Amino acid sequence: MSGLPVCSLFLLLISAILNVISLATAFWVTARNFNLGLWRICIGNICANLGSTAEIDSTRAFSIISFLLLLVAIVIQIREIWFRAVSGADKQKLTAILGFCAGASACIAMSVFTASARPSGGAMFSWSFALGWVSTVLSMVAGAVAFVAIKTDAH
Known part of the structure; x- marks a missing residue:
């Protein structure tokens, strides 16, 4: 077995951690x-819960779906690595597909927020927002690495 499944697992874990940090922090x-996140808005030292809009709700939903898909992919990948004798390429394919689906879901979330936020007047996208995009890319890369692992194990 090559080290690619372990690399894929590592990328999935990092992506999930960045996804959670991005979701939980108010620095989008x-x-x-002033700072704004998916759940809170702060002006000076006063923070309040962010209201519900279609754009915010869909960003929240797709981000959470992405995180849940990453969790499932992580569990399957851990089982694939430690119990290799009882699994096969199907589990690796599932991990790859889940990584791509998590990345696609995160991409939808980030794109909806990007299109709807339009910061102005000195406001700009911040580090929580950037972590969301990094998580998106890492999910896709983890899926690609899992697919490459299938090909290299077949030879």
């Missing part, structure tokens, strides 16, 4: 005395 958009 920042300005001088």
